[in-house]
Amino acid sequence: MPKINIISLFKDILDDSSILLGEDLKSRFYHIWKTDMPLESLCLLLPRSTQEVSSILKICNENNQEIIIHGGLTNLVGSTISNKTQVVVSLEKMNKIIEIDEKSKTITCESGAIIEDIIDSVKDKDFLLPLNFGARGSAQIGGAVSTNAGGLRVFKYGMTRNLVMGIEVVLPDGTIISSLKKLMKDNSGYDLKQLFIGSEGTLGIVTKVVLRLYRLPKTRYTSLAVTNNYQNVLDLLKIMEDKLSSSLTGFELLWNDTYKQMVGDKTLYNKYLPDNFKYYVFIEYMGGDFENDYNLFEAVILDCVDKGVVEDAVIGKDDKEQVNIWGIREDVAVLAEEREFDQHFDISIPVGLIGEVIDKISGELKNCEGVKTVFPFGHVADGNIHFIIGKDSDDDELKFKINDIVYNNTQKVAGSISAEHGIGLDKKKYLIKSRSEDEIELMRLIKKSIDPKNILNPGRVI
Amino acid sequence: MPKINIISLFKDILDDSSILLGEDLKSRFYHIWKTDMPLESLCLLLPRSTQEVSSILKICNENNQEIIIHGGLTNLVGSTISNKTQVVVSLEKMNKIIEIDEKSKTITCESGAIIEDIIDSVKDKDFLLPLNFGARGSAQIGGAVSTNAGGLRVFKYGMTRNLVMGIEVVLPDGTIISSLKKLMKDNSGYDLKQLFIGSEGTLGIVTKVVLRLYRLPKTRYTSLAVTNNYQNVLDLLKIMEDKLSSSLTGFELLWNDTYKQMVGDKTLYNKYLPDNFKYYVFIEYMGGDFENDYNLFEAVILDCVDKGVVEDAVIGKDDKEQVNIWGIREDVAVLAEEREFDQHFDISIPVGLIGEVIDKISGELKNCEGVKTVFPFGHVADGNIHFIIGKDSDDDELKFKINDIVYNNTQKVAGSISAEHGIGLDKKKYLIKSRSEDEIELMRLIKKSIDPKNILNPGRVI
Numbered sequence: 001m002p003k004i005n006i007i008s009l010f011k012d013i014l015d016d017s018s019i020l021l022g023e024d025l026k027s028r029f030y031h032i033w034k035t036d037m038p039l040e041s042l043c044l045l046l047p048r049s050t051q052e053v054s055s056i057l058k059i060c061n062e063n064n065q066e067i068i069i070h071g072g073l074t075n076l077v078g079s080t081i082s083n084k085t086q087v088v089v090s091l092e093k094m095n096k097i098i099e100i101d102e103k104s105k106t107i108t109c110e111s112g113a114i115i116e117d118i119i120d121s122v123k124d125k126d127f128l129l130p131l132n133f134g135a136r137g138s139a140q141i142g143g144a145v146s147t148n149a150g151g152l153r154v155f156k157y158g159m160t161r162n163l164v165m166g167i168e169v170v171l172p173d174g175t176i177i178s179s180l181k182k183l184m185k186d187n188s189g190y191d192l193k194q195l196f197i198g199s200e201g202t203l204g205i206v207t208k209v210v211l212r213l214y215r216l217p218k219t220r221y222t223s224l225a226v227t228n229n230y231q232n233v234l235d236l237l238k239i240m241e242d243k244l245s246s247s248l249t250g251f252e253l254l255w256n257d258t259y260k261q262m263v264g265d266k267t268l269y270n271k272y273l274p275d276n277f278k279y280y281v282f283i284e285y286m287g288g289d290f291e292n293d294y295n296l297f298e299a300v301i302l303d304c305v306d307k308g309v310v311e312d313a314v315i316g317k318d319d320k321e322q323v324n325i326w327g328i329r330e331d332v333a334v335l336a337e338e339r340e341f342d343q344h345f346d347i348s349i350p351v352g353l354i355g356e357v358i359d360k361i362s363g364e365l366k367n368c369e370g371v372k373t374v375f376p377f378g379h380v381a382d383g384n385i386h387f388i389i390g391k392d393s394d395d396d397e398l399k400f401k402i403n404d405i406v407y408n409n410t411q412k413v414a415g416s417i418s419a420e421h422g423i424g425l426d427k428k429k430y431l432i433k434s435r436s437e438d439e440i441e442l443m444r445l446i447k448k449s450i451d452p453k454n455i456l457n458p459g460r461v462i
Numbered sequence: 463m464p465k466i467n468i469i470s471l472f473k474d475i476l477d478d479s480s481i482l483l484g485e486d487l488k489s490r491f492y493h494i495w496k497t498d499m500p501l502e503s504l505c506l507l508l509p510r511s512t513q514e515v516s517s518i519l520k521i522c523n524e525n526n527q528e529i530i531i532h533g534g535l536t537n538l539v540g541s542t543i544s545n546k547t548q549v550v551v552s553l554e555k556m557n558k559i560i561e562i563d564e565k566s567k568t569i570t571c572e573s574g575a576i577i578e579d580i581i582d583s584v585k586d587k588d589f590l591l592p593l594n595f596g597a598r599g600s601a602q603i604g605g606a607v608s609t610n611a612g613g614l615r616v617f618k619y620g621m622t623r624n625l626v627m628g629i630e631v632v633l634p635d636g637t638i639i640s641s642l643k644k645l646m647k648d649n650s651g652y653d654l655k656q657l658f659i660g661s662e663g664t665l666g667i668v669t670k671v672v673l674r675l676y677r678l679p680k681t682r683y684t685s686l687a688v689t690n691n692y693q694n695v696l697d698l699l700k701i702m703e704d705k706l707s708s709s710l711t712g713f714e715l716l717w718n719d720t721y722k723q724m725v726g727d728k729t730l731y732n733k734y735l736p737d738n739f740k741y742y743v744f745i746e747y748m749g750g751d752f753e754n755d756y757n758l759f760e761a762v763i764l765d766c767v768d769k770g771v772v773e774d775a776v777i778g779k780d781d782k783e784q785v786n787i788w789g790i791r792e793d794v795a796v797l798a799e800e801r802e803f804d805q806h807f808d809i810s811i812p813v814g815l816i817g818e819v820i821d822k823i824s825g826e827l828k829n830c831e832g833v834k835t836v837f838p839f840g841h842v843a844d845g846n847i848h849f850i851i852g853k854d855s856d857d858d859e860l861k862f863k864i865n866d867i868v869y870n871n872t873q874k875v876a877g878s879i880s881a882e883h884g885i886g887l888d889k890k891k892y893l894i895k896s897r898s899e900d901e902i903e904l905m906r907l908i909k910k911s912i913d914p915k916n917i918l919n920p921g922r923v924i
Contacts, residue, residue, distance in 0.1 A: 103813060162624065171904070177900055182812040184810070186881060187610055187882055188893060189897055190905045194653065194657070242750050247707050288706060296754060348646075349645075350563070350568075352566040353566070383566070416643070419649060421649065435641070438637050442633070442639060446657075462652075
């Protein structure tokens with residue numbers, strides 16, 4: 001069937017401003033970092049309602065038309081790239097915040113809503129949406145739900161999955177599955193939303209979500225502590241959990257090379273502690289009582305220094321110091337700036353094994369000709385470590401060698417090749433290092449049952 | 463095919479002590495409350511390993527043999543009942559605790575392990591498995607996972623789903639899906655474990671699990687507070703969340719009639735506060751610092767009384783008082799003791815609407831001829847309210863009328879007919895009041911894809 005027919009079918013259900021074709025596609029792109037690369041696509045559709053999404057999917061399903069879904073285009077595993085035969089559906093016009101229910105502590109929004117806008121919309125009502133990651137100013141909530149995004153607050157609040165109370169999703173055949181409930185507990189049949197969270201848009205298009213809100217903590221204190229021994233990092237975590245209980249909201253780790261780079265000439269960050277320690281731990285405490293909280297936090301940190309659990313520590317006294325300390329942890333772009341051909345990793349490892357596994361991976365990488373810099377850092381209390389590896393060339397052999405070093409060592413300890421970022425296209429080849437053949441076969445069975453014509457985000461994940 | 467054949471097939475793979483037949487079945491039962499009713503079954507199988515479970519399922523699948531799965535037999539929705547043509551598989555011999563990993567804060571066990579045994583096994587290592595519900599002394603972890611059990615700690619720690627890090631499950635065709643990972647974060651492909659958690663044994667038999675452990679809180683304080691106004695209950699919750707932050711671990715509610723019964727002649731519980739208030743709120747605070755925590759808790763509660771957020775409040779000063787106070791909330795058997803023909807409900811409602819909806823349901827029930835007592839109570843901060851409704855007769859018409867009152871009012875506010883207990887056989891008829899036709903159709907599609915011969919817990923849920 002000539003493709004022109006399908007566009008005329010779209011024209012029957014969408015107004016002209018919702019269909020971009022030809023020249024108009026040249027101003028569009030597939031990733032926020034690739035704004036100089038025009039989008040390749042048969043057409044780009046901009047539905048304004050769930051009903052329009054449903055109509056689009058019905059047409060595509062009947063015509064075996066492949067669809068690539070666009071959210072905020074911040075995906076890190078190649079999921080949003082498309083070709084000239086594929087229809088791109090962007091949710092950007094479905095960006096309404098529908099309801100903030102203060103009594104039930106929920107927010108309901110369309111899936112194109114920007115995460116930072118959602119966060120801001122509830123802040124002055126003293127609520128926290130705990131999603132917090134670098135791309136929050138561009139990322140859309142539908143994408144965060146579809147990829148089960150993580151970030152800096154997972155240790156306490158969980159991944160996106162834990163924040164989703166209700167969902168509306170359109171299946172490949174156009175069926176609308178709507179369950180926009182404001183319930184923390186619902187064991188009435190299979191929990192269908194779990195299927196769509198984290199399946200990277202391969203099973204349905206998320207159109208609306210209900211998210212759980214938390215009360216905004218009133219106080220925030222930060223400490224940076226140093227040690228040369230991974231067992232001490234674990235001991236410190238245990239003490240913090242025991243003493244600060246669940247007000248411990250962040251526990252992040254930088255290795256020596258990474259810290260050095262973050263406080264070096266390329267940034268403006270104050271170097272609070274010498275750069276000759278092996279581990280730099282970033283601790284965040286959020287509570288409800290300014291004086292009590294600070295006194296407790298200070299006493300616990302001082303006690304850890306006195307007892308030798310850590311070699312030294314500083315506490316951020318005011319907002320400025322806290323911003324500086326967290327900048328050292330979060331502002332990681334500088335780790336990738338120096339060289340052109342970086343490789344980024346996002347692995348998950350049992351918390352107890354992180355010390356030895358990262359030593360092993362770093363050692364092997366540094367022995368690898370062509371590798372210039374190795375910067376590990378991450379959410380140590382969640383077991384999630386990121387690596388940015390700098391190289392001077394884009395040589396494929398080197399790339400695969402580095403992948404093998406990271407993924408094989410991850411596989412040996414039953415880790416995951418993707419803690420947060422997902423599989424997309426880029427990591428598909430390595431999925432077998434995280435999952436068994438039988439698991440992947442079961443994923444395929446589910447995909448085939450729900451999307452038998454393989455029209456939705458084809459080629460992604462499995 | 464005569465059924466004798468299938469038993470001979472089981473004999474090829476299991477030793478004699480693992481197959482119970484004929485007279486031996488008379489000492490078995492299908493529910494811990496029905497020990498006087500002999501089990502009806504073709505045979506009862508007691509596998510000792512995942513491999514044996516797999517072999518059993520292969521045989522059953524090839525022979526279209528229906529299977530009913532038995533765990534601790536504490537299910538409340540009729541899921542474990544069987545008939546003479548069905549094979550019962552009990553996981554009770556697979557009850558090993560395999561590993562406690564203190565560094566990664568996980569416990570790995572077989573699915574027949576009793577929940578209380580798991581809790582006890584980690585307690586002296588200062589860890590908490592936050593699963594806590596009445597049946598924990600009999601319930602098995604495999605059943606808790608398969609039904610996504612809830613309980614008294616959901617507000618802070620989430621349902622069972624939130625505690626499962628890894629799972630091993632056997633599919634109807636005998637395929638073993640093993641993913642016993644100790645990872646908090648894993649976005650490598652579809653999160654398959656979510657399919658099996660809460661699907662009530664209709665998609666696979668859970669054989670092993672990895673659970674997340676928390677550090678055991680060091681302090682526990684309790685308060686009972688009273689008010690006549692539901693808005694005050696919500697205000698109190700907000701203040702507790704703001705001031706106690708995430709150390710607020712319990713926030714439960716009793717209505718007047720329920721409180722009266724709990725502190726009346728039938729129990730030994732001390733009546734700390736008069737029985738003429740509409741709402742009785744039970745607050746639990748768990749932290750890490752004895753003196754600080756008590757001082758903060760007391761100050762916050764006193765402030766709420768001073769400001770009129772609650773009419774009055776008491777704080778449990780010592781263990782004995784705390785046990786007494788929580789007994790009033792938890793020891794609910796006395797609510798069901800008086801009459802023979804109780805009906806129990808377990809509904810979920812948006813938190814903001816609980817006051818008015820429960821008033822409406824209670825009012826309609828009390829106007830219903832034949833209803834003698836109406837006792838609402840529950841996990842108000844989770845939106846989960848239980849009802850025990852006492853009657854003098856087992857009349858079907860009355861039963862259905864009561865179901866309609868509770869479920870129709872729940873449906874009107876987009877609630878759930880089952881927050882915790884599941885659907886099983888007993889609530890199947892009412893599933894449509896929580897889920898749309900399209901949702902149920904999607905559940906059926908998934909069931910059919912994974913269990914095409916419908917051999918696993920047939921007739922349950924959908």
